[in-house]
Amino acid sequence: MSTLKVAVIGCGSIAKYRHLPEYNANNQVEIVAVCDIVPERAEQMAEEYGALAFTDYKEVLKVNGLDAISVCLPNYLHAPVSIDALNAGKHVLCEKPMATSKEEAEAMIAAATANDKKLMIAHNQRFVSSHQTAKEIIDSGKLGKIYSFRTTFGHPGPEGWSVDGADSWFFNKEQAFIGAMGDLGVHKADLMRYLLGEFTEVGAFIETNAKKNTEVDDNAVCMLRTESGIIGTLTASWAYVSGGDNSTVIYGEKGILRLEDDPTYSLIEEYRNGSVINHKLDKIQTNEEGGQTNTHVIDHFVESIVEDNQPLICGEEGMKSLQIILAALDSQESKQIISLKQGVTVK
Structure with missing residues (x-):
């Protein structure tokens, strides 16, 4: 071609x-x-x-x-x-x-x-080395049954990254529609679907409590559950005053995986028998480094x-990750757990 x-x-x-x-x-x-x-x-x-x-x-x-x-x-x-x-x-x-x-x-x-x-x-996030390696480990069955997880994406906010600084469209509800959840949370929704499969229920607390002069969310804590009963939390924040956090921890029957949770090792495997495997892989991209990585x-x-x-x-994958974020907004508004299967509230 x-x-x-x-x-x-x-x-x-x-x-x-x-x-x-x-x-x-x-x-x-x-x-x-x-x-x-x-x-x-x-x-x-x-x-x-x-x-x-x-x-x-x-x-x-x-x-x-x-x-x-x-x-x-x-x-x-x-x-x-x-x-x-x-x-x-x-x-x-x-x-x-x-x-x-x-x-x-x-x-x-x-x-x-x-x-x-x-x-x-x-x-x-699907292309990050630690995340791809973690998927191989999970799919291999080495962790046994997966019980739970926590994943977070937070930094000081788009002011330092966006070309428009504090006047950025990120803070304009009509243009952005959604804040930290759309900027950061949707990345983690996509990552967790990639690692663990589809989610069926979402609950959330979503706040605008850190940024001034905006109506979009800047702090969110979501609870997610898969059909098989894996439960975990997904958090997104524009209020981390120092540095950022882009980590995920997965808790299984035989071991724990720590992804981007350590300054030296991008992936750490910790097993019930006491063995620990440290992986020094390509670093995850951050806005702070000026984007010099691929x-x-x-x-x-x-x-x-x-x-x-x-x-x-593809579009279908993007939509499934978006739906988790939309369900989180619905949950915050309705004070109910939202089902992703029927698109109806779970009482």
């Missing part, structure tokens, strides 16, 4: 530190266009990558020979822009959370199917197009 022509729509931090450098590093890709409503941002990225600059994404979709786009926009624009791109015959890599409702997510999936194009959601998201997306394979995090 000839070189894949791609465009990045939205030139904020996720495009600047992840999508554009990773496309640029992939020798099967040519970045042909970038787009941002702030002309200076688009022009700066266009100059850096030798691309055309646009302020209207609909003009990008008309670029001759364009194969694929990344949607790096505020959450409320994920679905409409992705659907327009799919209908224009482009493959789409969309940032998470994929949409602001189940209906939007279904419409994105339908557009991908109707146009026979790839739709991938940029959940990078998330493998872009490479996987490109590979899925070139080899005509279904991406690991």
Whole structure:
């Protein structure tokens, strides 16, 4: 196949530190266009990558020979822009959370199917070495029956990461729809589904208690249960004043797995018989390091197009992870446990 022509729509931090450098590093890709409503941002990225600059994404979709786009926009624009791109015959890599409702997510999936194009959601946690190794260990049966887990994703908030700082769309409810749960929690929902399978019930406490002048959540604690009875907590926070936490611990019948829970070892296996196995693997990506590591998201997306394979995090997978977050919001509002099986409240 000839070189894949791609465009990045939205030139904020996720495009600047992840999508554009990773496309640029992939020798099967040519970045042909970038787009941002702030002309200076688009022009700066266009100059850096030798691309055309646009302020209207609909003009990008008309670029001759364009194969694929990344949607790096505020959450409320994920679905409409992705659907327009799919209908224009482009493959789409969309940032998470994929949409602001189940209906939007279904419409994105339908557009991908109707146009026979790839739709991938940029959940990078599945590509982290410790998480992939943990999945192999769990699937092998080495831990025996899995009982419970805890997973968390927290940092000081998007102010230091977003190109707009404290004025970022992340804090605007109309544009973001959801706060820390959509920014961080949905990553962990996707990771736990990848490691443990589907969840059937969700309960949550969700608060806006740390950030001022915003209505979106900044602290959330969720309780999850699988059909087989694995129970655990998922927490998301924008209120960790020092550093961040991106750890997961899985408790099984024969042992415990600690993922990204130790400064030296990305994965630690601790067994009932006293044996401990320390794994020194590639570090998980953080915003603090300026994004100099490869998330493998872009490479996987490109590979899925070139080899005509279904991406690991296709639209359906993205929607299932989104539904856990939507159920958490429902739980907070209704003060009930929400069933993911029937979409009804469990009394």
